[in-house]
Amino acid sequence: MATVRVQREDFDAGAEAAALARGRADVGAVVSFVGFCRDDGGRLAALELEHYPGMAEAEMARAAAEAEARWPLLGVTAIHRFGRIAPGEQIVLVAVASAHRGEAFAAAEMLMDFLKTRAPFWKRALMRDGTVGGWVEAREADDASAARWSAADR
Known part of the structure; x- marks a missing residue:
């Protein structure tokens, strides 16, 4: 069963990934991805992330x-933060355990693609000069990445 959390506070990516394999001799691979807030060339003060509670x-x-x-996965953890997130801070974690690395890599990539396109999160830029950007629209590249995992690909 997967662990899914939406939270304001930061997370320990290493501890979360290690927990997937702890005490499990059948785990041969844990693949994790951590997404960070970029600084937009030094202009960004923070990102403001909102979500639809319950639905996210x-x-x-x-x-x-x-x-x-x-x-054939042996564990999944997905954590997404909300609130004000400064450049360099973690935003999202996807960690997947399986017996073999191929399945873990593929599942982690699919999960991130789906989180970017399906999960109801919204972000906007808070700039160092005090301006506030509009809510960021989904990118076509994200939709194209998620489309690779259509049911027809099974």
């Missing part, structure tokens, strides 16, 4: 369940 967790759990149905 449900969509993350749905994506994790889809990965678990597609590959």
Whole structure:
């Protein structure tokens, strides 16, 4: 069963990944991805991330369940932060355990693609000069990445 959390506070990516394998002799690989807030060339003061409570967790759990149905996974953790996040801070973690690395890499990549396109999170830039950007729209590249995992690819 997957662990899915949406939280304001930071997370310990190493501890979360290690927990997937702790005490499990059947785990041969843990693949993790951590997404960070970039500084936009030094102009960004922070990102403001909002989410739809309840729905964000449900969509993350749905994506994790889809990965678990597609590959023989032994554990999944997905954490997404919300609130004000400064450049250099962590935003998202996806960690996947399996017996073999191929399944873990593929599942982690699919989960990140789905989180970027399906989970109801919104972000906007808070600039150092005091201006506030509009809410960021989804990018076509993110949609194209997620489309690779259509049910037809199973």
